[in-house]
Amino acid sequence: MRKWSIMLTMVTAAAVVLSGCGSNDNGGSGNNGGNAATTNDSGGNNTGGNAGGNAAAGNDAGSANSGEVVTIRTNITDGELSKDQIAEFEKAHPNIKVEIETVDATKLAAELATGDAPDVIRLSGVFDLPNYVIKGIALDLTDRMNTSTVIKQDDLLPISNVYRFDGKTVGAGPIYGLPKDWSNDYAIFYNKKLFDAAGVAVPDPTKPLTWPEVMDLAKKLTIKDGDKVKQYGLAANEWGKTEPNFNNLLQYLLSAGVDVSAADGASVDFNQPAVKDYIDMWVDAVKNNVGPNSVNNDQTSGGDLFFKDQVAMIIDGYWYSGAIRNNEGAKTHLADYGMLPTPTAPNGTRVAPTGGATGAIINKASKHPDEAWTFFEWFFGGKPADDRASTGWGLPIFKSKMDLLPKDTDFDKQVNAVLQDELNYTSEYLKVNPYLAGGGWSIFDKYVQPLYFGKSNLDEAISGMTKDANVAIQEAKDAVEASQ
């Protein structure tokens, strides 16, 4: 009998494997693999208070007649939408209740899979939108957008078109959503103190560097004391290591004028000189220790190093100026910091694309699309949009709200001057394969990581990632076609 009770326990334990592996893992920060490059939302301290205002005038046609109270669920985070703001909205719209649902990427995937996703779905415009559209999850908002009195189409910046997708090209076709804010995510912020320590001049902010020039600069800025690094030259982002990543590759390719995807998105081919140059350049940077990486095994994140005066430059967009302004150590000497324009590929065209454009769509399966739209309109065009712009944690999508950005200090002025120039190069979007979506990040890491350790070579890596990506794309495409 004892044997059998052990057997039973064993089977039960094994059953845990099969009944959903995402159950006990809410530990991770769980942001979507794809949009990891832009955590524009890390500090989104919306002030709240007197929200509501102009949104009440919106065209809530469908909601007025029923009189019943409906609940709109959204996974916009509580850092982006405060309780006070929700209260204001609900006061102005007594028929709508707003419920914030905290989901990580895995839970959202599960909710989408079971048809239980929120009414207003928060996502990365660049990496998720095309994928959501081809899967039929996103509601077409074109007509509502065109007639909206809150969101005026002629006031929108070109960047908002990243939520347009016609099945092949991002930026064209129906409108499915809007970014809450955005940034030129591949620009560079610097700390002048560390340039001085290395005896290197800060580059001219009116001209973009090329990426190889950035790497050379990073090497010059890296100061070693024997084996130990005293200061690094470059951080690739605020949360991780100074290593290449898929998003960053796409910016480089956009500048180089290369698209790894076939025109219909049905296949990819990484076997292109620009891809090889990009990987070579970064593997060299890893081997030269210009930042914390897998080989030197420094576990300090780029952002920590930047604020500890241990890394001279960090690749980040405008939103990072908000992080600098709000950092206790940095805010006392803001004049030491500044932004450089987004670098280009060698001989490439100048582009300053967004790498995230986090925003939202309305779920096609929503039972209350009209109420969801009322909320959507208010969140993207109403008071919350003003609040967001004035904090400087991201760029507004409206021309008219650009004036709300911080502009008092010399730091603000330097950043704004570079930004004005950058705005002229933001109408192109990263070429994301709609079928591969977030998977590209994982495939890229799989094949590039061994290169740092000399466990593989470039040709193997390129052919491996091409093969893996095409398998994933083909399968996703078959599933999409079978469901149409």
Next chain:
Amino acid sequence: MKEKTKRTIAFYSMISPWFVVFIIFGLYPMLYGLYLSFTNYYGFNIKHLKWMGLQNYHKAFTDSDAMYSLGRTLYVTAFNVPLSVAIGLGLALLLNRQVRGVSVYRTIFYLPSIVPALASVIMWKVIFSSNNGILNGILSTVGLPEVNWLGYDYATTSLLIMLLWGAGGGVLINLAGLKGIPRDLYEAASIDGATPIKRTIYLTLPLMTPVIFFNVIMGIIGSLQIYMQPILLNGTELLARPIQPNYLYFVHAFQQIFAFQRFAYGMALLWILFLAILALSVVVFTTSKYWVHYETDQE
């Protein structure tokens, strides 16, 4: 009503609450997952499922990542299970002694098991780091060369060290087993002149085999399902890809489902893991009659 029938009814009515919950929240999702593993389920097409037969299972055996990760998982298990069982038992033997403050030690050794995995990974990252990491600090103090604990060559060793840090979790059940051994057996052995070492080898260990057996089985089941530790040891979020040597099977399944939305394929991978767990358990079970000692006769 016959006595036996009565007892049967009593038995089933008593286990029914657990059973009902198991059927609804355990068995049904499992079987539904099994069904999905034969389809082209991609996370959005539940209304347009296509029957794919065994294609997903076939794919698992031709997918180099799946086979590679299964190999790595078995490798980790081959070290993790014996070592953690041995460490758990060894600690329990020490903690079973009547020394001052033993309850404090018991708490200390059990502590790692109640620390959330995420917290322990963050702590170990600091220990393994090359920048002021404690482990390399110790190595350089004693004059040994520093190593990259999270790099290609040592990542799996580091994972094992981290997992074995939690081996104290087995202490609790081992201690319970040790307390269950009748004291008079030890007294008799002492009178016969058995040394403490002989008493441990010829008395304690044989009588502890049922507990060891249980720990081995549970260890195998747990070890084959490890996924969070390797992911977070190298990455900062759950969709990050661990360094290649730590790319374990469950991580692969997790990636397929949540990074690629290959739900059907992921389900197939998990069912293959289920079968592997079952097979390994059966192997351990069949060998048990040669080494597991029960004091009472088994039905």
